[in-house]
Amino acid sequence: MRLKQISSFCVDHRTITPGIYISRVDGNITTYDLRFIKPNTPPFLSDISIHTIEHLFATFIRNSVYGEYIVYFGPMGCKTGFYLLVKGMEVFNVLALIKKTVEDIIAFTGDVPGSSEIECGNYKLLDLETAKKDAKKYYEYIKNYSETQTNYK
Numbered sequence: 001m002r003l004k005q006i007s008s009f010c011v012d013h014r015t016i017t018p019g020i021y022i023s024r025v026d027g028n029i030t031t032y033d034l035r036f037i038k039p040n041t042p043p044f045l046s047d048i049s050i051h052t053i054e055h056l057f058a059t060f061i062r063n064s065v066y067g068e069y070i071v072y073f074g075p076m077g078c079k080t081g082f083y084l085l086v087k088g089m090e091v092f093n094v095l096a097l098i099k100k101t102v103e104d105i106i107a108f109t110g111d112v113p114g115s116s117e118i119e120c121g122n123y124k125l126l127d128l129e130t131a132k133k134d135a136k137k138y139y140e141y142i143k144n145y146s147e148t149q150t151n152y153k
Contacts, residue, residue, distance in 0.1 A: 011152050013039040018081075018141040020098055022150045028088045029071060032150075034098065036138045037080040044079035045134060051122065052112055052131035053105065057082070059113040060104045066097055091147045099142060105135040 021033040071085035
């Protein structure tokens with residue numbers, strides 16, 4: 001049986017740099033590639049950072065004014081970034097929301113949302129400072145990002 005290649009494997013990962021990219025559009029659902037790390041260029045995001053950013057980003061974005069438009073936020077298996085799926089949002093609003101959410105992660109103090117044994121299946125794998133450090137690096141790449149930069153090179 002010949003399997004159809006999925007769209008994310010059709011992008012030349014040698015040319016992707018950290019940033020925000022439109023990965024695919026399916027009707028009114030748009031998948032964004034939030035690339036924190038250049039592919040195949042260690043060091044990759046650590047498990048603890050990925051998990052913590054996932055908790056914070058998902059919580060902040062779903063509690064934003066655009067919460068009802070958020071379909072999914074989660075990590076890439078390659079440990080270079082995250083996927084954000086939204087429905088019916090304009091690109092400029094998504095970019096502003098991503099920037100604001102990363103700013104919120106950087107500024108956050110307190111307990112990571114969902115950090116108890118009751119709320120999370122791996123609650124000990126969370127570290128706010130590690131996540132903030134990686135969010136700060138990513139913010140430097142995206143702080144001046146515009147709609148014209150959302151296509152893969």
